[in-house]
Amino acid sequence: MSHAQPVLEHLFEQIRNSHSMAILADARGMVLQTYGDADFLSRAEQVALSPGASWHEFERGTNAIGTALAERVPVNVFGSEHFFEGNAFLTCSASPILDPHGRLMGVLDISSDYRAFQRHSLGLVKMSSRIIEKRLFEAEFAHQGLLSFHSRPDHVGSLCEALLAITPDGDLLGADQVALELLGMRREDLPRRHYGMLFDVPLGTLVDRARRDPLSLIALSGRNGERFYARLRGNFAAMPVASTGLTDVRGKALKAAVEAPAAPTPAPVSVSAGASMDKSRLTLQSLATGDERL
Structure with missing residues (x-):
C-alpha cells in the first residue's frame, strides 16, 4: 500500500x-x-x-x-x-x-x-x-548492490531498465522481469547463476567505477555476445574493496570447478618511509592479483 x-x-x-x-x-x-x-x-x-x-x-x-x-x-x-x-x-x-x-x-x-x-x-x-514493481524491487534489495542495465544506454535509469540484485560475492539475489527477458533466463535459474557467468567485466571493476563516478555507464558484453550498458548503485558501491571479491569474479561456487592452479600470491613489497620504490622490484609477478585473465 x-x-x-x-x-x-x-x-x-x-x-x-x-x-x-x-x-x-x-x-x-x-x-x-x-x-x-x-x-x-x-x-x-x-x-x-x-x-x-x-x-x-x-x-x-x-x-x-x-x-x-x-x-x-x-x-x-x-x-x-x-x-x-x-x-x-x-x-x-x-x-x-x-x-x-x-x-x-x-x-x-x-x-x-x-x-x-x-x-x-x-x-x-x-x-x-x-x-x-520497480519501487518494490528497490526496497526489497535496498541493502544490496543493484545493477541497472539495458541494451540501449538511454534506457538505463528509466522505467525500461533491467534490474539485478547481487551480493558482494556476485551471487544473484533477484532479477526483475526485464532482466530475465534480456538475459534469456527463467526465475528458477537465479540460484544456479552468478554475475561472472553473465557478464565479461569483473564485478570489482563495476564497484570501482561506481565509487569514482556513480552516474557513469559501463559497457558490458553478455556471454552470448549481447551488448549492454550498466550502472551499479545502492549500498554495494560503498562496501570495502576486500568484500567485493575482486580476485574471484566467477564466484565461490565455481572455484571448485576450476582445475588450473591459482596464481601465487605475490610477497608484499615493503617501502621504507620517505624512500622511493626500487623500479627493479616491479615485475609482472609483483603485479599478479590472482586473476588468471589479467
Whole structure:
C-alpha cells in the first residue's frame, strides 16, 4: 500500500474528469482503494466496484481485475465482454503487479463508462504497475548492490531498465522481469547463476567505477555476445574493496570447478618511509592479483 498509494493517486490525476476511476486490488481480486470522478463512483458502487468487494473471476466472471490476475498479463475488457450483463456499462483496463520474486501482489485497474473508453488506458496501468514493481524491487534489495542495465544506454535509469540484485560475492539475489527477458533466463535459474557467468567485466571493476563516478555507464558484453550498458548503485558501491571479491569474479561456487592452479600470491613489497620504490622490484609477478585473465 505504501508503494502503491502515490502511484494510484498520480494515475487518477491522468484520467480525472473522464467518467473513470482508478482501482487497486490485492492478489485475490479484492478492491483495496479507489479514486474516481464523483459521477462515475456512484454508478460503480451500484455494481460493488468499491473497497471490500471481490472481483475474482470465481465470483464476477470475466472482468479486467480478475482476468488480469488469472492470466498474469495486462488485459482490456470491453462492455459486453463482461460476464455479467449488469457490468456491461463498464470498460476496464488492468495490469497485474508482481513482487520482486515474481509472485502476484495485486492489480491496477482503470474502469470507465464504455462510451468514455480511452485507448491509452491500458498503457497507463501498465506503466503505473511497472513503477510499483520497480519501487518494490528497490526496497526489497535496498541493502544490496543493484545493477541497472539495458541494451540501449538511454534506457538505463528509466522505467525500461533491467534490474539485478547481487551480493558482494556476485551471487544473484533477484532479477526483475526485464532482466530475465534480456538475459534469456527463467526465475528458477537465479540460484544456479552468478554475475561472472553473465557478464565479461569483473564485478570489482563495476564497484570501482561506481565509487569514482556513480552516474557513469559501463559497457558490458553478455556471454552470448549481447551488448549492454550498466550502472551499479545502492549500498554495494560503498562496501570495502576486500568484500567485493575482486580476485574471484566467477564466484565461490565455481572455484571448485576450476582445475588450473591459482596464481601465487605475490610477497608484499615493503617501502621504507620517505624512500622511493626500487623500479627493479616491479615485475609482472609483483603485479599478479590472482586473476588468471589479467
